[in-house]
Amino acid sequence: MTFHSSDYLKRFGLSKTAIREDVLMLLFESDEALSPKELEEKMDGPIDRVTLYRTLKLFDEKKMIHKIILEDQTTKYVLVNPEKGTQHPHFHCLICDKVVCLPNSPLPSCQLPVGFSVQSQSTIIEGTCQRCNK
């Protein structure tokens, strides 16, 4: 599968900029969620952190990426895969800090008190990944 970041931006009504294309490309190529710091490290050359944060915020608002907030308040992002959606738990490896989607597991459903409504729900499972368990 090839990925054209400029087509992708166009589909969401966004003009293309180097940083937007880089962020999309890095998220597409990664099989794990990336934090702004990890994205920054993977980009070549110095980048403007404010622009990076603004780009991530914009992508999040457009629902192009989904945001995973870990216990220590680190935020990681994954590109939304229409087949996987965003309604699933995530696994966080406590040794290598990797975060992956668990698209085949349903989120636990809770019985809400009368008059309550859900805005968002997230489940993070912490443990050790296959590589770290070896």
Ligand SMILES: [Zn+2]
């Ligand atoms: Zn690990």
Ligand SMILES: [Zn+2]
């Ligand atoms: Zn996910």
